[in-house]
Protein backbone atom coordinates (compact mmCIF):
# COMPACT_ATOMS: atom_id res chain seq x y z
CA UNK A 423 0.00 0.00 0.00
CA UNK A 424 1.15 3.54 -0.68
CA UNK A 425 2.31 5.64 2.21
CA UNK A 426 2.50 9.43 2.03
CA UNK A 427 4.37 10.96 4.98
CA UNK A 428 3.73 14.46 6.38
CA UNK A 429 7.40 15.25 5.94
CA UNK A 430 10.56 13.50 4.86
CA UNK A 431 14.09 14.71 4.30
CA UNK A 432 15.50 14.92 0.77
CA UNK A 433 19.25 14.25 0.93
CA UNK A 434 20.30 13.88 -2.68
CA UNK A 435 22.66 16.84 -3.05
CA UNK A 436 26.22 16.99 -1.64
CA UNK A 437 25.17 15.56 1.76
CA UNK A 438 26.99 12.24 1.42
CA UNK A 439 30.14 13.80 -0.03
CA UNK A 440 30.43 16.40 2.75
CA UNK A 441 29.68 13.94 5.56
CA UNK A 442 32.24 11.46 4.14
CA UNK A 443 34.76 14.28 4.05
CA UNK A 444 34.23 14.81 7.80
CA UNK A 445 34.75 11.10 8.46
CA UNK A 446 37.85 10.92 6.30
CA UNK A 447 39.47 14.00 7.83
CA UNK A 448 38.38 13.33 11.41
CA UNK A 449 36.59 16.67 11.75
CA UNK A 450 33.47 15.30 13.41
CA UNK A 451 33.15 17.42 16.54
CA UNK A 452 32.21 20.97 17.51
CA UNK A 453 34.43 22.89 15.08
CA UNK A 454 35.51 22.68 11.46
CA UNK A 455 35.18 24.11 8.00
CA UNK A 456 31.58 22.99 7.44
CA UNK A 457 30.47 24.78 10.60
CA UNK A 458 32.08 28.01 9.43
CA UNK A 459 30.67 27.67 5.92
CA UNK A 460 27.18 26.76 7.18
CA UNK A 461 27.09 29.73 9.56
CA UNK A 462 28.37 32.14 6.92
CA UNK A 463 26.01 30.78 4.30
CA UNK A 464 22.99 30.88 6.56
CA UNK A 465 23.68 34.48 7.60
CA UNK A 466 23.93 35.39 3.92
CA UNK A 467 20.67 33.57 3.20
CA UNK A 468 18.84 35.47 5.99
CA UNK A 469 20.54 38.74 5.20
CA UNK A 470 21.80 39.04 8.78
CA UNK A 471 25.29 39.99 9.87
CA UNK A 472 25.71 36.99 12.18
CA UNK A 473 24.65 33.38 12.45
CA UNK A 474 25.67 31.01 15.25
CA UNK A 475 24.96 27.27 14.92
CA UNK A 476 23.64 25.26 17.87
CA UNK A 477 22.82 21.64 18.59
CA UNK A 478 19.10 22.08 18.02
CA UNK A 479 16.42 24.73 17.69
CA UNK A 480 15.31 24.58 21.31
CA UNK A 481 18.73 25.44 22.73
CA UNK A 482 19.06 28.14 20.06
CA UNK A 483 15.97 29.77 21.60
CA UNK A 484 17.40 29.35 25.10
CA UNK A 485 20.67 31.16 24.35
CA UNK A 486 18.94 33.78 22.16
CA UNK A 487 16.66 34.69 25.08
CA UNK A 488 19.58 34.82 27.52
CA UNK A 489 21.60 36.95 25.11
CA UNK A 490 18.91 39.66 24.95
CA UNK A 491 18.81 39.70 28.76
CA UNK A 492 15.85 37.48 29.66
CA UNK A 493 16.30 36.14 33.20
CA UNK A 494 14.64 35.20 36.47
CA UNK A 495 11.44 37.11 37.19
CA UNK A 496 10.95 38.34 33.62
CA UNK A 497 7.92 37.67 31.47
CA UNK A 498 8.08 36.73 27.80
CA UNK A 499 4.99 36.82 25.60
CA UNK A 500 4.51 33.55 23.69
CA UNK A 501 1.63 32.36 21.50
CA UNK A 502 -0.68 29.72 22.98
CA UNK A 503 -0.55 27.90 19.63
CA UNK A 504 3.04 26.75 19.16
CA UNK A 505 5.43 23.86 19.75
CA UNK A 506 6.30 23.49 23.44
CA UNK A 507 9.97 24.43 22.82
CA UNK A 508 8.94 28.11 22.49
CA UNK A 509 7.54 28.18 26.03
CA UNK A 510 10.12 25.82 27.54
CA UNK A 511 13.04 27.98 26.40
CA UNK A 512 11.54 30.87 28.37
CA UNK A 513 11.17 28.64 31.43
CA UNK A 514 14.83 27.50 31.13
CA UNK A 515 15.81 31.17 31.65
CA UNK A 516 13.89 31.30 34.93
CA UNK A 517 11.36 33.57 33.22
CA UNK A 518 7.62 33.06 32.77
CA UNK A 519 5.98 32.51 29.39
CA UNK A 520 2.84 34.65 29.21
CA UNK A 521 0.41 33.07 26.77
CA UNK A 522 -1.43 35.07 24.14
CA UNK A 523 -4.12 34.00 21.67
CA UNK A 524 -3.46 33.89 17.92
CA UNK A 525 -5.00 35.70 14.99
CA UNK A 526 -7.74 33.62 13.27
CA UNK A 527 -6.31 34.24 9.78
CA UNK A 528 -2.51 34.01 10.13
CA UNK A 529 -2.53 31.68 13.21
CA UNK A 530 0.29 33.82 14.65
CA UNK A 531 0.35 36.28 17.61
CA UNK A 532 -2.85 38.34 18.06
CA UNK A 533 -1.49 41.89 18.34
CA UNK A 534 -4.34 43.25 20.47
CA UNK A 535 -3.91 40.39 22.95
CA UNK A 536 -0.14 40.98 23.05
CA UNK A 537 -0.77 44.61 23.94
CA UNK A 538 -3.18 43.64 26.74
CA UNK A 539 -0.66 41.23 28.30
CA UNK A 540 2.33 43.60 28.47
CA UNK A 541 3.23 44.34 32.11
CA UNK A 542 6.13 46.01 33.91
CA UNK A 543 7.82 42.58 34.01
CA UNK A 544 7.62 41.93 30.25
CA UNK A 545 11.09 41.65 28.78
CA UNK A 546 10.49 40.19 25.33
CA UNK A 547 7.93 39.06 22.80
CA UNK A 548 8.38 35.80 20.89
CA UNK A 549 6.50 35.77 17.59
CA UNK A 550 6.35 32.24 16.15
CA UNK A 551 6.07 32.09 12.35
CA UNK A 552 3.71 29.12 12.57
CA UNK A 553 3.71 26.49 9.82
CA UNK A 554 5.70 28.88 7.61
CA UNK A 555 3.54 32.02 7.74
CA UNK A 556 5.25 35.08 9.26
CA UNK A 557 3.77 36.87 12.26
CA UNK A 558 2.63 40.46 11.76
CA UNK A 559 6.02 41.96 12.64
CA UNK A 560 5.58 45.72 12.15
CA UNK A 561 3.07 46.29 14.99
CA UNK A 562 5.16 44.01 17.21
CA UNK A 563 8.32 46.02 16.49
CA UNK A 564 6.36 49.20 17.28
CA UNK A 565 5.14 47.77 20.60
CA UNK A 566 8.69 46.69 21.41
CA UNK A 567 10.00 50.18 20.72
CA UNK A 568 7.28 51.83 22.84
CA UNK A 569 7.76 49.52 25.82
CA UNK A 570 11.52 48.85 25.53
CA UNK A 571 11.08 45.14 24.77
CA UNK A 572 13.13 42.66 22.73
CA UNK A 573 11.70 40.69 19.83
CA UNK A 574 12.92 37.08 19.67
CA UNK A 575 11.61 35.46 16.48
CA UNK A 576 10.99 31.72 16.63
CA UNK A 577 11.52 31.02 12.94
CA UNK A 578 11.98 27.26 13.41
CA UNK A 579 9.29 26.56 10.79
CA UNK A 580 9.82 29.46 8.42
CA UNK A 581 13.18 29.47 6.61
CA UNK A 582 12.77 31.90 3.73
CA UNK A 583 9.38 33.33 4.76
CA UNK A 584 9.17 37.10 4.41
CA UNK A 585 7.34 40.09 5.84
CA UNK A 586 6.89 42.97 3.40
CA UNK A 587 9.77 41.54 1.40
CA UNK A 588 12.08 41.24 4.40
CA UNK A 589 13.13 37.71 5.33
CA UNK A 590 12.14 36.48 8.78
CA UNK A 591 15.09 36.15 11.11
CA UNK A 592 16.43 39.58 10.28
CA UNK A 593 13.43 41.58 11.53
CA UNK A 594 13.52 41.14 15.33
CA UNK A 595 16.49 41.69 17.65
CA UNK A 596 17.42 38.02 17.40
CA UNK A 597 15.88 34.95 15.76
CA UNK A 598 16.25 31.20 15.81
CA UNK A 599 15.79 28.37 13.32
CA UNK A 600 15.54 24.58 13.61
CA UNK A 601 17.03 21.93 11.35
CA UNK A 602 15.20 18.94 12.82
CA UNK A 603 14.52 16.12 10.35
CA UNK A 604 11.10 17.41 9.31
CA UNK A 605 11.97 21.11 8.96
CA UNK A 606 12.51 23.03 5.70
CA UNK A 607 16.17 22.00 5.62
CA UNK A 608 17.72 19.54 8.04
CA UNK A 609 20.92 18.62 9.84
CA UNK A 610 19.27 15.70 11.66
CA UNK A 611 19.12 17.75 14.83
CA UNK A 612 20.29 21.33 14.65
CA UNK A 613 19.57 25.00 15.20
CA UNK A 614 20.80 28.49 14.40
CA UNK A 615 20.68 31.90 16.04
CA UNK A 616 20.79 34.89 13.69
CA UNK A 617 21.08 38.57 14.55
CA UNK A 618 22.43 41.88 13.31
CA UNK A 619 23.62 42.79 16.82
CA UNK A 620 27.30 41.97 17.35
CA UNK A 621 27.02 41.92 21.14
CA UNK A 622 24.13 39.45 20.98
CA UNK A 623 26.01 37.23 18.50
CA UNK A 624 29.12 37.15 20.71
CA UNK A 625 27.06 36.44 23.83
CA UNK A 626 25.32 33.52 22.06
CA UNK A 627 28.67 32.19 20.90
CA UNK A 628 30.09 32.31 24.40
CA UNK A 629 27.00 30.76 25.98
CA UNK A 630 26.95 27.81 23.58
CA UNK A 631 30.64 27.06 24.27
CA UNK A 632 30.44 26.57 28.06
CA UNK A 633 30.89 30.30 28.62
CA UNK A 634 34.58 30.11 27.75
CA UNK A 635 36.49 33.34 27.19
CA UNK A 636 37.36 33.84 23.50
CA UNK A 637 41.00 34.70 24.24
CA UNK A 638 41.85 32.62 27.29
CA UNK A 639 41.37 28.85 27.17
CA UNK A 640 39.72 27.21 30.18
CA UNK A 641 38.80 30.58 31.61
CA UNK A 642 35.07 30.69 32.18
CA UNK A 643 33.87 34.13 33.28
CA UNK A 644 30.21 33.04 33.08
CA UNK A 645 28.20 29.82 33.31
CA UNK A 646 27.52 28.63 29.78
CA UNK A 647 26.30 25.45 28.14
CA UNK A 648 27.56 22.84 25.73
CA UNK A 649 25.15 23.62 22.90
CA UNK A 650 27.61 23.24 20.01
CA UNK A 651 26.57 21.90 16.63
CA UNK A 652 28.97 19.30 15.21
CA UNK A 653 30.86 19.65 11.95
CA UNK A 654 29.00 16.49 10.84
CA UNK A 655 25.64 18.21 11.32
CA UNK A 656 26.93 21.30 9.55
CA UNK A 657 28.16 19.18 6.61
CA UNK A 658 24.56 18.04 6.11
CA UNK A 659 23.37 21.60 6.67
CA UNK A 660 25.68 23.12 4.07
CA UNK A 661 24.57 20.62 1.43
CA UNK A 662 20.92 21.34 2.29
CA UNK A 663 21.52 25.10 2.28
CA UNK A 664 22.92 24.90 -1.25
CA UNK A 665 19.44 23.84 -2.35
CA UNK A 666 17.30 25.89 0.04
CA UNK A 667 15.66 27.88 -2.75
CA UNK A 668 14.57 24.61 -4.34
CA UNK A 669 13.17 23.33 -1.02
CA UNK A 670 11.16 26.53 -0.54
CA UNK A 671 9.89 26.68 -4.10
CA UNK A 672 8.86 23.01 -3.91
CA UNK A 673 6.79 23.72 -0.80
CA UNK A 674 5.12 26.72 -2.43
CA UNK A 675 4.35 24.61 -5.49
CA UNK A 676 2.83 21.81 -3.38
CA UNK A 677 0.76 24.45 -1.56
CA UNK A 678 -0.49 25.86 -4.86
CA UNK A 679 -1.65 22.37 -5.92
CA UNK A 680 -3.50 21.91 -2.62
CA UNK A 681 -5.08 25.37 -2.86
CA UNK A 682 -6.28 24.80 -6.42
CA UNK A 683 -7.91 21.49 -5.54
CA UNK A 684 -9.36 22.42 -2.15
CA UNK A 685 -10.69 25.86 -3.12
CA UNK A 686 -14.42 26.00 -2.45
CA UNK A 687 -14.42 23.00 -0.10
CA UNK A 688 -15.90 23.24 3.38
CA UNK A 689 -12.43 23.82 4.89
CA UNK A 690 -10.35 26.71 6.16
CA UNK A 691 -7.22 26.90 4.01
CA UNK A 692 -3.96 28.59 4.98
CA UNK A 693 -3.63 32.18 3.81
CA UNK A 694 -0.83 34.35 2.61
CA UNK A 695 -1.45 37.82 4.07
CA UNK A 696 -0.88 40.76 1.70
CA UNK A 697 2.38 41.49 3.51
CA UNK A 698 3.52 37.88 3.72
CA UNK A 699 5.48 35.26 1.88
CA UNK A 700 4.28 31.95 3.32
CA UNK A 701 6.69 29.06 2.75
CA UNK A 702 4.08 26.48 3.84
CA UNK A 703 6.36 24.41 6.02
CA UNK A 704 3.30 22.23 6.54
CA UNK A 705 0.22 22.81 4.41
CA UNK A 706 -2.47 22.96 7.07
CA UNK A 707 -6.25 23.01 6.97
CA UNK A 708 -8.96 23.47 9.57
CA UNK A 709 -11.85 21.01 9.26
CA UNK A 710 -15.44 22.20 9.71
CA UNK A 711 -17.06 21.60 13.10
CA UNK A 712 -19.35 18.84 11.82
CA UNK A 713 -16.34 16.65 10.97
CA UNK A 714 -14.73 14.60 13.74
CA UNK A 715 -11.08 15.55 13.27
CA UNK A 716 -9.49 12.48 14.86
CA UNK A 717 -11.77 10.16 12.92
CA UNK A 718 -10.87 11.94 9.67
CA UNK A 719 -7.18 11.49 10.47
CA UNK A 720 -7.77 7.77 11.03
CA UNK A 721 -9.61 7.46 7.73
CA UNK A 722 -6.74 9.21 5.95
CA UNK A 723 -4.21 6.98 7.74
CA UNK A 724 -6.07 3.90 6.54
CA UNK A 725 -5.63 5.26 3.00
CA UNK A 726 -1.88 5.55 3.62
CA UNK A 727 -1.94 9.30 4.20
CA UNK A 728 -0.09 10.49 7.27
CA UNK A 729 -1.38 13.72 8.86
CA UNK A 730 -0.68 15.53 12.10
CA UNK A 731 -3.08 17.33 14.42
CA UNK A 732 -2.33 21.01 15.13
CA UNK A 733 -0.21 21.55 18.23
CA UNK A 734 -2.06 21.10 21.50
CA UNK A 735 -2.43 24.61 22.97
CA UNK A 736 0.14 25.43 25.63
CA UNK A 737 -2.68 26.22 28.08
CA UNK A 738 -3.84 22.60 27.95
CA UNK A 739 -0.43 21.05 28.71
CA UNK A 740 0.35 20.33 32.39
CA UNK A 741 3.39 22.67 32.69
CA UNK A 742 1.44 25.68 31.36
CA UNK A 743 -2.11 24.73 32.35
CA UNK A 744 -4.74 27.46 32.61
CA UNK A 745 -8.11 26.27 33.95
CA UNK A 746 -9.92 29.05 32.06
CA UNK A 747 -7.69 28.72 28.99
CA UNK A 748 -10.40 27.72 26.52
CA UNK A 749 -12.18 31.02 27.32
CA UNK A 750 -8.96 33.05 27.43
CA UNK A 751 -7.67 31.67 24.11
CA UNK A 752 -10.76 30.94 22.00
CA UNK A 753 -9.08 31.17 18.59
CA UNK A 754 -6.25 28.80 19.51
CA UNK A 755 -8.74 26.43 21.14
CA UNK A 756 -10.90 26.26 18.00
CA UNK A 757 -7.95 25.89 15.60
CA UNK A 758 -6.27 23.22 17.72
CA UNK A 759 -9.49 21.18 17.89
CA UNK A 760 -10.02 20.99 14.11
CA UNK A 761 -6.66 21.67 12.46
CA UNK A 762 -4.53 19.12 10.62
CA UNK A 763 -1.19 19.31 8.83
CA UNK A 764 -1.23 17.57 5.46
CA UNK A 765 1.73 15.88 3.73
CA UNK A 766 4.10 18.66 2.59
CA UNK A 767 7.36 16.84 1.87
CA UNK A 768 9.53 18.40 -0.84
CA UNK A 769 9.43 15.01 -2.58
CA UNK A 770 5.63 15.05 -3.00
CA UNK A 771 4.22 14.65 -6.52
CA UNK A 772 1.18 16.33 -8.00
CA UNK A 773 -0.52 12.97 -8.31
CA UNK A 774 -0.01 12.32 -4.58
CA UNK A 775 -1.48 15.73 -3.71
CA UNK A 776 -4.53 14.91 -5.87
CA UNK A 777 -4.91 11.61 -4.02
CA UNK A 778 -4.71 13.37 -0.62
CA UNK A 779 -7.26 15.97 -1.72
CA UNK A 780 -9.70 13.34 -3.04
CA UNK A 781 -9.52 11.40 0.23
CA UNK A 782 -9.86 14.56 2.29
CA UNK A 783 -12.93 15.64 0.31
CA UNK A 784 -14.52 12.25 1.06
CA UNK A 785 -13.89 12.78 4.79
CA UNK A 786 -15.59 16.16 4.87
CA UNK A 787 -18.56 15.21 2.70
CA UNK A 788 -19.55 12.12 4.51
Ligand SMILES: *Cc1c(COP(=O)(O)O)cnc(C)c1O
Nearest residue numbers: 478479480505507578600601602
Ligand atom coordinates in the same frame (compact mmCIF):
# COMPACT_ATOMS: atom_id res chain seq x y z
C1 LIG B 1 10.89 22.58 15.70
C2 LIG B 1 10.54 23.76 16.55
C3 LIG B 1 11.37 24.25 17.58
C4 LIG B 1 12.56 23.55 18.14
O1 LIG B 1 13.32 22.86 17.34
P1 LIG B 1 14.21 21.59 17.70
O2 LIG B 1 15.29 21.71 16.70
O3 LIG B 1 13.36 20.39 17.52
O4 LIG B 1 14.72 21.72 19.10
C5 LIG B 1 11.01 25.42 18.20
N1 LIG B 1 9.90 26.08 17.88
C6 LIG B 1 9.06 25.64 16.93
C7 LIG B 1 7.84 26.44 16.62
C8 LIG B 1 9.34 24.45 16.24
O5 LIG B 1 8.48 24.01 15.31
